[in-house]
Amino acid sequence: MIASRPSFCPDLRRSSVRLSSEVFKVKIGRLERSLCRSSGNKLSAVIASASQTSVSDPISTPSRNDLSDSLKKSNEASLILIRHGESLWNEKNLFTGSVDVPLTKKGVEEAIQAGKRISNIPVDMIYTSSLIRAQMTAMLAMTEHRQQKVPIILHDENERARTWGRIFSEETKKQSIPVVTAWQLNERMYGELQGLNKQETVERYGKEQVHEWRRSYDIPPPNGESLAMCAQRAVTYFCDEIEPQLFIGKNVMIAAHGNSLRSIIMYLDKLTTQEVISLELSTGVPLLYIFKEGRFVRRGSPVGPTEAGVYAYTGKLAQYRQKLDEMSH
Numbered sequence: 001m002i003a004s005r006p007s008f009c010p011d012l013r014r015s016s017v018r019l020s021s022e023v024f025k026v027k028i029g030r031l032e033r034s035l036c037r038s039s040g041n042k043l044s045a046v047i048a049s050a051s052q053t054s055v056s057d058p059i060s061t062p063s064r065n066d067l068s069d070s071l072k073k074s075n076e077a078s079l080i081l082i083r084h085g086e087s088l089w090n091e092k093n094l095f096t097g098s099v100d101v102p103l104t105k106k107g108v109e110e111a112i113q114a115g116k117r118i119s120n121i122p123v124d125m126i127y128t129s130s131l132i133r134a135q136m137t138a139m140l141a142m143t144e145h146r147q148q149k150v151p152i153i154l155h156d157e158n159e160r161a162r163t164w165g166r167i168f169s170e171e172t173k174k175q176s177i178p179v180v181t182a183w184q185l186n187e188r189m190y191g192e193l194q195g196l197n198k199q200e201t202v203e204r205y206g207k208e209q210v211h212e213w214r215r216s217y218d219i220p221p222p223n224g225e226s227l228a229m230c231a232q233r234a235v236t237y238f239c240d241e242i243e244p245q246l247f248i249g250k251n252v253m254i255a256a257h258g259n260s261l262r263s264i265i266m267y268l269d270k271l272t273t274q275e276v277i278s279l280e281l282s283t284g285v286p287l288l289y290i291f292k293e294g295r296f297v298r299r300g301s302p303v304g305p306t307e308a309g310v311y312a313y314t315g316k317l318a319q320y321r322q323k324l325d326e327m328s329h
């Protein structure tokens with residue numbers, strides 16, 4: 001197979017050089033297009049970040065001026081990716097895919113540990129899949145965050161959900177972190193493998209066939225999604241909804257799944273369809289990227305001995321941590 005790099009978001013491919021004004025215009029245009037496409041409360045999820053409030057108020061719709069002001073203000077943002085902690089079906093070695101299975105006790109602990117690892121990294125917005133294992137992971141991780149803001153799930157499924165979820169205190173909003181749930185970040189649909197035991201499936205169909213289903217780029221499991229199909233929705237969502245937040249300086253955490261995150265990492269690290277085959281993600285281990293001048297730079301996982309290195313990389317992160325230290329003394 002010829003290794004190639006799929007292009008999900010051709011108009012947003014990052015330049016390895018400084019972000020030129022031309023590219024920046026394209027990116028602003030993209031953000032505006034995304035605003036135009038959005039309607040009702042979906043709109044507020046995107047513009048909330050531009051309005052400098054911490055939680056999108058489903059009713060208020062800040063003006064375009066607010067948006068361009070904040071676009072000018074920031075040029076660096078953190079992006080944390082976390083695969084959910086161990087689920088009850090991970091523990092049983094069952095193909096899970098789109099089935100909505102909660103965490104085990106070990107998964108809960110992994111999520112808390114992940115929270116400790118990222119407790120000094122700013123988080124302004126959280127994106128999770130619509131599946132409980134990713135949402136539990138995000139919420140449990142945030143219980144450890146030194147910022148001590150409250151993650152609040154935005155509900156925009158209908159007008160009543162939007163209206164009934166309003167917050168009437170600006171101060172409380174500032175102490176909150178909006179959590180956007182999106183099915184596009186769900187684990188890939190594993191088709192007729194869902195609920196089957198992975199080892200038994202190997203015994204029945206052979207190691208090679210099962211490996212092809214699990215790790216090839218474009219071969220789907222029976223009636224399921226290939227990684228390419230999963231990438232199509234997950235990376236498109238990342239480009240349309242999450243990248244615009246990073247452009248305006250919002251620090252984002254994504255809690256999702258092995259394969260939806262593999263496809264996003266493929267995009268961020270510009271991996272080929274061959275390279276992504278060997279990319280494996282452990283449950284509950286956060287990865288940090290810095291988005292600066294139109295580029296994503298991987299900092300690795302801010303854990304143990306590498307933590308000092310992570311903070312040494314950017315002045316902004318170091319300052320943030322210092323501020324947290326001062327506040328807690």
Ligand SMILES: O=C(O)[C@H](O)COP(=O)(O)O
Pocket residue numbers: 094095096097098187190214257258259
């Ligand atoms: O859906 C599943 O079963 C796992 O979360 C991911 O499985 P994989 O490692 O077989 O892709």
